[in-house]
Amino acid sequence: MQNTEEILSALNLDDFFKEETYVYDLEQGTVKNTSGTRIVYVSADLMKGIQQALYEETAEAWKIIFKNCGQTWGKKVAANFDRDIKKAGYESHGDLPIEGYISFIEEYFRQHGWGELRMDISMAQEQGLVTARLQNSYFVAVLDDVDDFVDSLLAGILQGFLEYVSGQELGSEEIACAKKGADECVFAITAASRLEQIESHIGEESAEQILERLAS
Numbered sequence: 001m002q003n004t005e006e007i008l009s010a011l012n013l014d015d016f017f018k019e020e021t022y023v024y025d026l027e028q029g030t031v032k033n034t035s036g037t038r039i040v041y042v043s044a045d046l047m048k049g050i051q052q053a054l055y056e057e058t059a060e061a062w063k064i065i066f067k068n069c070g071q072t073w074g075k076k077v078a079a080n081f082d083r084d085i086k087k088a089g090y091e092s093h094g095d096l097p098i099e100g101y102i103s104f105i106e107e108y109f110r111q112h113g114w115g116e117l118r119m120d121i122s123m124a125q126e127q128g129l130v131t132a133r134l135q136n137s138y139f140v141a142v143l144d145d146v147d148d149f150v151d152s153l154l155a156g157i158l159q160g161f162l163e164y165v166s167g168q169e170l171g172s173e174e175i176a177c178a179k180k181g182a183d184e185c186v187f188a189i190t191a192a193s194r195l196e197q198i199e200s201h202i203g204e205e206s207a208e209q210i211l212e213r214l215a216s
Helices: 004-010 044-088 098-111 138-142 152-166 192-196 207-215
Strands: 023-025 030-032 116-120 130-135 171-176 185-190
Touching: 004 098, 044 098, 044 138, 044 152, 098 116, 098 152, 130 152, 152 171, 152 185, 171 192, 171 207, 185 192, 185 207
Parallel strands: none
Antiparallel strands: 023 030, 116 130, 130 185, 171 185
């Protein structure tokens, strides 16, 4: 089985993540990637400060805000990728196999320091369910004083990205979190109505048990 880097290389998409294609302008204080998008490195202290400020102002609603921001962000990431793949010889996103998009978002997470993401689309066609597993989560490491699931922004990114690619409205939930003792963070992306049925089981059952419920 090919790994992410091999798939991107085979599809002529590996230039998106080569550090040598980044443009550093020290005089202007800017960093831009190969498509001209400006890159900003977010420190742990900044992200922790944003979360704490939102918690003080909105209590538990900080997770909803993070998720909504992530959803918008994910759609923008997919739209920019859709625009830029023309440089690799693809006329539209319909010409790119789904493996290209999956490999792209996996590498995007790694390159941006969110953690090591592994997507599973094996149940997408028959059961309308995509799962994602994340190790070394940025938010688990940074939000060390939060005793809760912490990856709502990343859940939003996955939702927005896959909504753009699929053309369908979706929902996304983190169903296991390393912050709460799981081996890894696990996300389920499917129709929002299906996720409503398993909300009460999140935090009470393992990710595998919840996925069984969604697949049944």
